[in-house]
Amino acid sequence: MSNRQSQQNSVKITTLTQLASSASYSLLDSLHRDPDATSSGIDYQPRQVFSGHYVPVRPTPITNPKYVAHSKNLFLELGFDDSLATSPDFVRLFSGDLSQVPEPMRQVGWSTGYALSIYGTEYIQQCPFQTGNGYGDGRAISVFEAVINDQRWEMQLKGGGRTPYCRGADGRAVLRSSIREFLAQEHMHALGVPTSRSLSLYVSTDKVQRPWYSEDSRSENPDILISESVAITTRVAPSFIRVGQLELFARRVRHQEHANALQELEKIVLHLIQREYADVIDKELPLAAQIILLAKEFRSRLTSLIGQWIRVGFCQGNFNSDNCAAGGYTLDYGPFGFCDVFDPQYSPWTGGGLHFALMNQPNAAQKNFDSFCSALRPLLSAEHDFLRQFDEIQEGFSNVMHTQMNTMWAKKLGFEHLNMNNHQQLYNSMLSELDKLMKQTKVDYTIFFRELSSIPDDITPLQKSFYSDLAGGADEQTLNHRWKVWLDDWKVLINISISDISGDNSIANSTNNNVSGPQSTKEISAHMKLVNPKYILREWFVVPAYQQAVEGNYELLHELQDVMTQPYAELSKDIEAKYYRLKPTQLFEVGGLSHLSCSS
Numbered sequence: 001m002s003n004r005q006s007q008q009n010s011v012k013i014t015t016l017t018q019l020a021s022s023a024s025y026s027l028l029d030s031l032h033r034d035p036d037a038t039s040s041g042i043d044y045q046p047r048q049v050f051s052g053h054y055v056p057v058r059p060t061p062i063t064n065p066k067y068v069a070h071s072k073n074l075f076l077e078l079g080f081d082d083s084l085a086t087s088p089d090f091v092r093l094f095s096g097d098l099s100q101v102p103e104p105m106r107q108v109g110w111s112t113g114y115a116l117s118i119y120g121t122e123y124i125q126q127c128p129f130q131t132g133n134g135y136g137d138g139r140a141i142s143v144f145e146a147v148i149n150d151q152r153w154e155m156q157l158k159g160g161g162r163t164p165y166c167r168g169a170d171g172r173a174v175l176r177s178s179i180r181e182f183l184a185q186e187h188m189h190a191l192g193v194p195t196s197r198s199l200s201l202y203v204s205t206d207k208v209q210r211p212w213y214s215e216d217s218r219s220e221n222p223d224i225l226i227s228e229s230v231a232i233t234t235r236v237a238p239s240f241i242r243v244g245q246l247e248l249f250a251r252r253v254r255h256q257e258h259a260n261a262l263q264e265l266e267k268i269v270l271h272l273i274q275r276e277y278a279d280v281i282d283k284e285l286p287l288a289a290q291i292i293l294l295a296k297e298f299r300s301r302l303t304s305l306i307g308q309w310i311r312v313g314f315c316q317g318n319f320n321s322d323n324c325a326a327g328g329y330t331l332d333y334g335p336f337g338f339c340d341v342f343d344p345q346y347s348p349w350t351g352g353g354l355h356f357a358l359m360n361q362p363n364a365a366q367k368n369f370d371s372f373c374s375a376l377r378p379l380l381s382a383e384h385d386f387l388r389q390f391d392e393i394q395e396g397f398s399n400v401m402h403t404q405m406n407t408m409w410a411k412k413l414g415f416e417h418l419n420m421n422n423h424q425q426l427y428n429s430m431l432s433e434l435d436k437l438m439k440q441t442k443v444d445y446t447i448f449f450r451e452l453s454s455i456p457d458d459i460t461p462l463q464k465s466f467y468s469d470l471a472g473g474a475d476e477q478t479l480n481h482r483w484k485v486w487l488d489d490w491k492v493l494i495n496i497s498i499s500d501i502s503g504d505n506s507i508a509n510s511t512n513n514n515v516s517g518p519q520s521t522k523e524i525s526a527h528m529k530l531v532n533p534k535y536i537l538r539e540w541f542v543v544p545a546y547q548q549a550v551e552g553n554y555e556l557l558h559e560l561q562d563v564m565t566q567p568y569a570e571l572s573k574d575i576e577a578k579y580y581r582l583k584p585t586q587l588f589e590v591g592g593l594s595h596l597s598c599s600s
């Protein structure tokens with residue numbers, strides 16, 4: 001019986017008391033508490049936190065919490081009954097009120113400090129004290145950790161109120177940004193991209209002021225102040241340890257800030273291994289050997305993650321080390337976006353420049369990996385052999401990243417099983433012409449690859465993805481001719497890959513050494529449709545959903561939730577007409593819709 005079936009058949013959790021019995025607070029019980037913190041968790045003023053791994057914080061509940069949405073998929077995986085999402089105890093806890101939770105749940109949550117590196121450069125100015133001791137979870141508060149179906153989960157409120165790291169801000173998240181994060185997390189999971197997950201979303205009657213864009217504003221930055229409802233989303237992950245968190249402790253070691261600095265670094269690293277890498281790293285190994293395995297595995301997860309992001313056209317517009325989860329999954333859906341037009345320089349965040357643009361994400365990831373390595377290095381200082389291996393792992397990042405990207409493109413184009421050694425030249429020229437054509441024609445990335453996945457007879461279906469209005473001076477006839485030639489070349493390769501598999505040609509050097517590849521174009525098409533999604537969470541789908549939600553109508557939000565958790569499926573004609581289409585030209589360049597200045 002599959003895991004999912006056994007969960008469906010087992011008795012569902014319907015009360016918070018039942019859920020409480022799975023409580024297991026590994027972080028609170030094995031890491032160090034800030035010695036200056038009070039255990040009551042009434043700790044809302046910005047202050048410096050000099051040591052310890054976490055600060056106990058009691059969330060500040062939102063007033064009149066009202067149910068907006070929950071993730072049915074995650075509920076199913078966790079064995080939660082859907083009714084739990086609207087049960088008073090559950091709503092109370094996940095809207096920030098811990099005062100009545102059943103034992104052994106704890107009435108105090110926790111927030112963690114972290115450091116920040118932007119594209120590999122260490123920053124401390126972001127911290128109000130200019131020391132780095134005031135920077136961390138300013139509005140994220142974890143409230144529960146549990147082992148459910150043999151898997152450890154941490155549940156964290158986003159927008160749960162102020163913490164010592166709030167830097168004078170209000171600790172809140174608005175409904176708009178909460179809906180974006182809520183939808184995106186479950187969409188990414190359905191796309192098969194590792195990510196934090198969404199549990200629940202509650203809105204309040206409380207309002208806060210936020211800078212935003214006036215209607216149809218073309219301005220880069222918000223130009224008005226608006227009043228918005230606050231909300232709390234709960235996100236769930238095996239841990240929320242960020243690369244920036246490891247850096248914080250490593251910097252303290254480097255600057256010899258206190259006597260326990262090295263011990264705190266070691267503890268957080270071992271804790272990370274247990275939370276995120278227990279299945280691949282034996283905890284009985286010496287520390288240095290564990291660190292080598294950790295670096296190797298994180299490199300593998302991170303490079304694979306970036307390949308997956310690019311596969312689905314996802315851009316993490318602010319991929320700093322504090323937004324880089326050390327478990328190797330996607331975290332912090334602030335200024336993120338899925339590209340409509342294929343543009344290597346696509347970046348949804350106006351402040352991200354080219355650093356965090358779509359096709360520069362491998363480089364941004366490498367910078368975060370370098371920050372990760374420099375955080376681990378103090379733990380290897382006396383271990384020369386291990387240090388050499390560690391250097392090799394760090395230096396090997398770009399090669400591994402390159403291989404991941406090649407594999408990703410091969411899969412996206414239906415060549416999972418092509419024997420590259422025999423056809424490299426043909427393959428390379430096909431790929432390079434595709435790159436040029438996609439840029440010159442201005443294709444819709446999702447629609448193009450989805451249409452290609454049907455292995456069309458001619459270019460007519462592909463033309464559905466062309467933004468002809470944007471192609472500027474390009475000569476349409478010449479482009480169409482080039483597309484015809486390209487499609488023929490691509491199909492020659494597709495046919496070769498089928499004969500490679502069915503014939504005697506050696507498969508030993510194929511991209512993944514798997515001999516049981518597809519035997520027909522039909523099978524290749526089916527494979528491609530599992531790699532190239534049909535439905536993608538475009539920002540201009542989300543905007544009307546949150547605009548409606550602000551009025552108390554969640555219909556569009558729930559429809560999007562439904563569609564975007566089945567991104568590879570063929571859905572109804574109505575849904576197709578609504579969600580499988582080009583971005584309307586008039587929506588390009590509109591602030592809040594085509595770009596964002598911050599996560600607010």
Ligand SMILES: Nc1ncnc2c1ncn2[C@@H]1O[C@H](COP(=O)(O)OP(=O)(O)OP(=O)(O)O)[C@@H](O)[C@H]1O
Nearest residue numbers: 136137138139140166169170171172332333334599
């Ligand atoms: N309204 C707010 N109140 C307090 N702190 C905030 C607020 N908004 C952002 N921050 C803090 O500013 C920093 C940078 O924000 P960023 O947009 O990267 O993160 P975020 O979206 O709040 O959170 P996360 O990375 O946890 O998903 C974070 O440390 C965050 O906690």
Ligand SMILES: [Mg+2]
Nearest residue numbers: 322323332334
């Ligand atoms: Mg962040």
